[in-house]
Structure formats: C-alpha cells, structure tokens
Amino acid sequence: MPARKADSVATAYLGLLAERGVEYLFGNAGTDFAPIIEAYAEAEQKGTRVPQPILATHENLAVTMAHGYAMVSRKIPAVMVHVSVGTANMVCAAMNAARENIAILLTAGRSPITEGGLLGSRDGYIHWAQEMYDQAGMIRELVKWDYELRNAEQLETVVDRALAIAATEPRGPVYLSLPREVLAVQAQGDHRTSTRLRAAAPAAPNREAVAEAAQLIARAKSPLILSASAGRNPAAFDALAQFTDRFAIPLAQFHPRYLSLPSSHSMNLGYDPSSLVADADLILAMEIDVPWIPDHVAPSEGCKVIQCGFDPLFAHIPIRGFACDLGITGSTATILQALTDALTGEVAEAVVAKRRTRIIKQRTSMAAEWEKTRELVSMRRPIHPAWVSHCLHQAKDPRSIVVNEYTLRLTHCGFEYPDSYFGSSSASGLGWGAGAALGAKLAAPERPVIAVVGDGAYLFSNPAAVHHAAALHDLPVLFIVMNNAMWNAVRHFTSAMYPGGRASKRNESPFMRLDRLPAFEQICIAAGGYGERVEDPAALPDALERATAVVTREKRQALLNVICSVE
Numbered sequence: 001m002p003a004r005k006a007d008s009v010a011t012a013y014l015g016l017l018a019e020r021g022v023e024y025l026f027g028n029a030g031t032d033f034a035p036i037i038e039a040y041a042e043a044e045q046k047g048t049r050v051p052q053p054i055l056a057t058h059e060n061l062a063v064t065m066a067h068g069y070a071m072v073s074r075k076i077p078a079v080m081v082h083v084s085v086g087t088a089n090m091v092c093a094a095m096n097a098a099r100e101n102i103a104i105l106l107t108a109g110r111s112p113i114t115e116g117g118l119l120g121s122r123d124g125y126i127h128w129a130q131e132m133y134d135q136a137g138m139i140r141e142l143v144k145w146d147y148e149l150r151n152a153e154q155l156e157t158v159v160d161r162a163l164a165i166a167a168t169e170p171r172g173p174v175y176l177s178l179p180r181e182v183l184a185v186q187a188q189g190d191h192r193t194s195t196r197l198r199a200a201a202p203a204a205p206n207r208e209a210v211a212e213a214a215q216l217i218a219r220a221k222s223p224l225i226l227s228a229s230a231g232r233n234p235a236a237f238d239a240l241a242q243f244t245d246r247f248a249i250p251l252a253q254f255h256p257r258y259l260s261l262p263s264s265h266s267m268n269l270g271y272d273p274s275s276l277v278a279d280a281d282l283i284l285a286m287e288i289d290v291p292w293i294p295d296h297v298a299p300s301e302g303c304k305v306i307q308c309g310f311d312p313l314f315a316h317i318p319i320r321g322f323a324c325d326l327g328i329t330g331s332t333a334t335i336l337q338a339l340t341d342a343l344t345g346e347v348a349e350a351v352v353a354k355r356r357t358r359i360i361k362q363r364t365s366m367a368a369e370w371e372k373t374r375e376l377v378s379m380r381r382p383i384h385p386a387w388v389s390h391c392l393h394q395a396k397d398p399r400s401i402v403v404n405e406y407t408l409r410l411t412h413c414g415f416e417y418p419d420s421y422f423g424s425s426s427a428s429g430l431g432w433g434a435g436a437a438l439g440a441k442l443a444a445p446e447r448p449v450i451a452v453v454g455d456g457a458y459l460f461s462n463p464a465a466v467h468h469a470a471a472l473h474d475l476p477v478l479f480i481v482m483n484n485a486m487w488n489a490v491r492h493f494t495s496a497m498y499p500g501g502r503a504s505k506r507n508e509s510p511f512m513r514l515d516r517l518p519a520f521e522q523i524c525i526a527a528g529g530y531g532e533r534v535e536d537p538a539a540l541p542d543a544l545e546r547a548t549a550v551v552t553r554e555k556r557q558a559l560l561n562v563i564c565s566v567e
Ligand SMILES: Cc1ncc(C[n+]2csc(CCOP(=O)(O)OP(=O)(O)O)c2C)c(N)n1
Pocket: 092, 407, 428, 429, 430, 453, 454, 455, 456, 457, 458, 460, 484, 486, 487, 488, 489, 490
C-alpha cells in the first residue's frame, strides 16, 4: 500500500486526518498549537494534503460551525482548541452535538508535561497553571470516547479508533488530547492510506419485536407516530412519507431537530402532540427523547407505546420514564421497511381508507386554525413571530437550509425536503444557531442558508465572532433575529410555575427583559455585511427580498433585526 513519509507527529496527524476524509479543522489556538501551525506551514511548502484550517475566534463558534457542517455533510470534522481553558469553552456546544448524535473529532492540546529538555517542553508561565489532573473530565460525560495521544507509535490506531467510534450509531463526538511534546516528536513509520478500523454497521431490527409491533399497529384504530429526529437520514424521511401514507398513520413532530415529513404531507399533524396523545390507542415514538410532557398530558391507560431508534431508551439521559411497552433498536428506515413487510396484507384497506379521511379532515381544520392566527396577527406591531415565519415561508428559495434556534414557528413556515430544516439540539445550549448556519453553508455552498434566532440566542452565539467568521471564510448567510427584547422562555416558564404570581403580573422582573440592546444590524454591518432593523410588518417582505438579494448576488452576509412581540 503506498504511504507517505512524515516529519513530526503533527505533520503525520494532519496528513492522516486528510486521508481519512476530514476536510476541515475548526480551530482556536494557543501555545499548544505550535507544532500544528508548523506542520501547516510544512504542508503548504510541500503541497501535501491536510484538512483546511477554519479559524474561529471563540470555541463555542468552532464547535457550532463543526456541528452545522457535520449535520449537513454527514462527514466528520475535527475541532482543536487550546488545552484546558479551550475545552472549558467548548463544553456547551459539545453537549448540543452529543445530544443530537453529531459525530465530531473534538481535540485539545495538553499543557507540556516536561519542565525542560524536550522540544515542546514548558516555556511559558501558563504551562503550569493550565495543566489539570483530568482535562478530559470536563467533557467526558458528553463524548463517546476520550483518550490522550501518548506517543508517535500509536497515532494511526488512536485516530482511526476515534473516527470509527464517532461514526458508529448512535453517533456522537469523541475527544482526544494532544500533548505538545508528543506532537513535536519524529513520526514513527508510515500510516496506511485507508483505515482498517471502519465504523460498525448498525444492528438490524429484531424480528420478533417487529412482528409484535406489526400486530399492535394492525389492531390499533388510532395509531400515532411521534418524532423529533427520525428524518435525520434522507432515506428515513422518504420511508416515513411512504409508511404514513400507505397505512394512513398520522405523524406529529415535537421540537423537531430534523424534518420527518414534508409540511404538506397529508399525514402531517403538526408540531404539538399534546392534543393528539390522549386520543391515540398506539404510539410509535421514533427517535424522540421527549414524546410529550407528562405533566401536561398522558396517553390513555390502554395505549401501548413502542419506542424505536438507535438508542430507544436514551440511556445518556439520567431519568426518563416514558412507557416503553416494546422497544426496537435500529435505523428508522430499516425499522419502517421491516414493519411495512410485516403489515402488508394485515391491515384492512377499508380501515386505512376510513382513517385517512378522518386524518385529512383533522389536518384541514388544524391548517385553518393556523391560517386564522396568521390573518389575525399579520399587521400587528411589534411584529408577531407567526408573521415573521410566514414571510420567510413566502420569501425563501425551497432549496434553502433553515437553521432554527427555536423562535421560528413551523406552523407558519413550510418545508418540503429533507435537510431543508434543522432545529436546535434538545440540550438547548443557547448560542448554536448562528455558528451552525455558517457550518451548514460551508457544507453546502450552493444552497442559500438562513439562521433564525432569538435576541437571546443571538447574543449567546458571540455575534462579533460569528460575523467575523462569515466574512473571513466567505460564508454569506442570512441571519434573522426575532428580537422581542426578552428571554421569553424564562418569562413563560416563570408564569407557568407561578400562574397569577407576582412576577407574572409585570414584565419588569429581573432576568427576563433585555433592555438597551445594541443595534444587532450594526454588528453585521461592522463586519462588512448588510443590516436592517424592521419594525413594520408590512415592510418585512421587501426587507427579506433586499437581504436575500445581498446574500445571493453580492455574496455578503446580511442580518434583519426584526422587532417582535412577546408571545
Ligand atoms: C447556555 C444556555 N444558557 C441559558 C439557557 C436558558 N434559556 C433558555 S431559553 C432562554 C432565552 C432565549 O431567549 P431568545 O433567544 O431571545 O428567545 P425567546 O425566549 O425570547 O423566544 C434562556 C436564557 C440555555 N438554554 N442555554
């Protein structure tokens, strides 16, 4: 097998990553980067293939960009941050990625261990205080595997094992620390040009469990599918469209991170299962960590619940008591194929036809309600979030990728294709959307990318770093900030816990209102982008058109600071 000679471990490491298909290294540097930076200079001189370096001036941004890139491309990116302190800054973004099964090779330098005598030994005062007993301990609970590269000899095994574990379902981030002296030593031997450590294929769904599930579905009068992330794989998106249509089983999505059905699909019953759960006599929960809120609604006593997914019990969540009368492990697409095979001929067509008529009626009245809301709020000032969502629905190219850090209303903005909508992680570590949109654009430069974020989420994303990265890496994204000058979620949950309480009677309570916010549009303008503040609902469609034109024609980022009501 042809192989390449390398000088330092850092040089060999970068070459190995490139050979394993790692296209980008998102980085935020420190003294630990010296061998890596030297290796990049060497690669440039020699013309060797290495991952493209993507500078991010905050670790949260580095990881959210990697997350966005990975969720769109399905390839594994690498991130490198500065030792213990950089790891501390990336924990929140790593938690978002972990909860959404995003495979990323997270890495950090390690403070030099030796106090002199070796290339890379301690030569700065920080090299003492930044060392920790267990640097990986900060992030261990959130990654599938962590390790430290201890010598040159194991480089290939360590990297290949990291990538294989990250890529095996349920996927997730892994963490590797890279001590400076180890990166600086002479590389040992040559590495293989392709890995002997491939990701493991997922298990096939258990046959008896599928047969049992098929019986339950065949007997059910009002079955219901609930999903949050089943559409992660485009094949699953298509399989869900076929399965729900074939057997007339409605699907409701709850806080979806990936789209599971086209918005216009006749079996799509929207995004709030709370009114549907109680009437179901069978629930098929597919890749959904929280299928309903037990404090608000419960399935009826006789309703069986089948949970499906790569990890149907969500073992990483410490407590989660949703009934699981039957659990099936596997990919959504293969489970649906197996269920289709088992159900064919087992369900009376008359039952299916009757159910279809009922669901279509239900769907029509649901859509009419949404339409009524839209009409009611369309001219309100401050602008209603439903109106913003609707205007975006009208304005966007159907091939666009929309990244929603939760303020966009899916009831008013439709999507027809897989990978056209991505919602924020169930961990909800704020500050994800803007960086994830940049990463999505990197993965799909030919598609328009739109980030929809709240004023709170925008500020968490480290806006100056975000707009700088958009300009630096030529990633023209349209940012829509739904600015209600409020952490509305905090307000909402305070009123929900203390209905009629003192705080709910006034909007003045601390830790909710965001007074004297900066002019967000100016932050984007300061980075060379386009920006507008929009207060008039009637002016929003034109503002969207102007901003879209700047992004698509001038290839510059744009931001609309949309002044919204608190809903
Ligand atoms: C890192 C992090 N810190 C704090 C929170 C708690 N939190 C959840 S939602 C929210 C407010 C978000 O505000 P905004 O983006 O403006 O949306 P709004 O609630 O106003 O619709 C906060 C502070 C969080 N989820 N993540």
